[in-house]
Amino acid sequence: MYWQPEKECMAREDLEQLQLERLQSTLYRVGTHVPFYKKKFAELKLDFEDIRSLDDIRRLPFTVKQDLRDNYPYGLFAVPLRDVVRVHSSSGTTGLATVVGYSRNDIKNWSNLVARILTGAGVTRDDVIQIAFGYGLFTGGFGLHYGAERLGASVIPISAGNTKRQIQIMQDFKTTALVCTPSYALIIADTMMEMGVNPNGLSLRYGLFGAEPWSEAMRREINEKLGIRATDNYGLSEVMGPGVAGECQECNGLHINEDHFLLEVVDPETLEPVAPGEIGELVITTLTKEAFPMIRYRTRDLTRLIPEPCPCGRTFMRMQRIMGRTDDMLIIKGVNVFPIQIEKVLFEIEGTEPHYQIIVERKNHSDRVTVLVEVNEAIFFDEMKKQRQMVDHIKARLVSELGIGVDVKLVEEKTLERFEGKAKRVIDKRKL
Numbered sequence: 108m109y110w111q112p113e114k115e116c117m118a119r120e121d122l123e124q125l126q127l128e129r130l131q132s133t134l135y136r137v138g139t140h141v142p143f144y145k146k147k148f149a150e151l152k153l154d155f156e157d158i159r160s161l162d163d164i165r166r167l168p169f170t171v172k173q174d175l176r177d178n179y180p181y182g183l184f185a186v187p188l189r190d191v192v193r194v195h196s197s198s199g200t201t202g203l204a205t206v207v208g209y210s211r212n213d214i215k216n217w218s219n220l221v222a223r224i225l226t227g228a229g230v231t232r233d234d235v236i237q238i239a240f241g242y243g244l245f246t247g248g249f250g251l252h253y254g255a256e257r258l259g260a261s262v263i264p265i266s267a268g269n270t271k272r273q274i275q276i277m278q279d280f281k282t283t284a285l286v287c288t289p290s291y292a293l294i295i296a297d298t299m300m301e302m303g304v305n306p307n308g309l310s311l312r313y314g315l316f317g318a319e320p321w322s323e324a325m326r327r328e329i330n331e332k333l334g335i336r337a338t339d340n341y342g343l344s345e346v347m348g349p350g351v352a353g354e355c356q357e358c359n360g361l362h363i364n365e366d367h368f369l370l371e372v373v374d375p376e377t378l379e380p381v382a383p384g385e386i387g388e389l390v391i392t393t394l395t396k397e398a399f400p401m402i403r404y405r406t407r408d409l410t411r412l413i414p415e416p417c418p419c420g421r422t423f424m425r426m427q428r429i430m431g432r433t434d435d436m437l438i439i440k441g442v443n444v445f446p447i448q449i450e451k452v453l454f455e456i457e458g459t460e461p462h463y464q465i466i467v468e469r470k471n472h473s474d475r476v477t478v479l480v481e482v483n484e485a486i487f488f489d490e491m492k493k494q495r496q497m498v499d500h501i502k503a504r505l506v507s508e509l510g511i512g513v514d515v516k517l518v519e520e521k522t523l524e525r526f527e528g529k530a531k532r533v534i535d536k537r538k539l
């Protein structure tokens with residue numbers, strides 16, 4: 108099932124031609140209307156008419172988060188505010204917020220792109236979609252909302268939080284699709300158990316989760332606990348919000364909406380393209396955005412492209428689920444570790460609860476990592492010996508997955524902080 112089959116199943120040749128035309132008009136737009144780009148192009152003695160092939164994109168400069176901050180609030184807008192119908196903002200964990208804007212046309216495209224992702228996941232206009240992302244400056248709530256309305260589904264704009272009420276509404280309103288972060292989906296599942304609500308008695312069938320990294324093991328856990336089919340979707344406010352890429356029902360990589368975004372994967376150190384299929388940092392250029400175009404935005408997200416065609420019939424390239432952000436990568440004794448690698452191990456161990464936290468400290472000039480993991484009551488109150496065996500077991504599994512040893516501490520159920528939006532998995536005390 109497709110939302111816009113004429114686009115989603117386009118021949119590659121036609122797609123590339125369309126991308127090039129759209130890239131050229133985007134460059135014209137930013138080169139004439141955005142002083143920041145005008146100056147950068149002039150410094151590089153770059154005439155946007157020199158960009159004659161998609162590969163020529165490598166001649167263009169990168170844009171980074173700091174550029175958005177330096178031009179706060181409206182410096183990178185390519186249209187006058189009069190033509191902006193919506194503003195969103197991402198707070199980020201450090202520094203000044205960044206502001207992004209949308210023209211009426213941008214909102215229309217955004218809605219269609221999100222409708223594609225919903226359709227790809229199996230959702231139709233007959234579905235009842237509960238949107239448990241925050242509504243507000245965060246792009247998750249409104250982004251999914253407009254897409255779901257565009258699809259013609261029945262939308263419940265409940266926003267994030269008040270978990271018991273979420274479940275009550277899910278029962279009463281016969282919700283068929285849940286939209287939120289994967290970590291919040293697990294909190295909803297746990298709360299259901301506490302309330303004695305049997306998920307099999309609900310109408311829930313689909314879960315569309317995104318906005319944070321999650322592992323395949325976490326998907327299995329959510330699918331089992333909620334009795335649904337969970338799919339992953341990706342996006343970021345700097346280039347639009349949700350709607351950049353999403354999984355089809357094959358659940359094997361996220362199709363990138365390539366007619367609106369040009370993606371590159373580069374080595375974060377050298378900034379050169381990686382070999383096809385290799386892991387690197389995702390760099391995104393918007394191809395249709397009017398109010399807030401972005402040229403070669405460095406996302407800091409790590410993934411790899413999957414060049415093989417997908418059995419679903421879409422010709423849009425897939426990317427593997429995001430491994431993590433370069434900012435969240437831990438370097439322990441010289442080895443690179445991502446939180447979802449730790450998550451994968453924890454989810455596979457009998458007796459652990461799907462809630463964990465990773466503490467990083469610097470002791471005696473070297474980084475020390477402690478993984479806190481919740482365990483069920485039976486284990487927590489068991490004899491010391493059994494607890495020690497459990498810790499040793501987890502440590503051994505982590506060593507074989509990560510290649511290095513980390514400390515493990517078992518904590519009682521429900522003691523780690525819960526998040527209704529994006530979960531914060533890593534507490535880096537080196538930065539405090």
Ligand code: DLL
Pocket residue numbers: 197240245246247316317318319320321339340341342343344345348349350406408428429431432
């Ligand atoms: O999180 C947009 C979004 C909302 C996407 C709802 C999907 C669903 P930001 O708040 O700007 O925007 O955060 C963007 O979140 O650079 C990634 O690091 C991370 N992220 C988003 N989706 C995924 C995902 C929204 N599916 C940042 N898997 C991005 C892993 C994700 N990380």
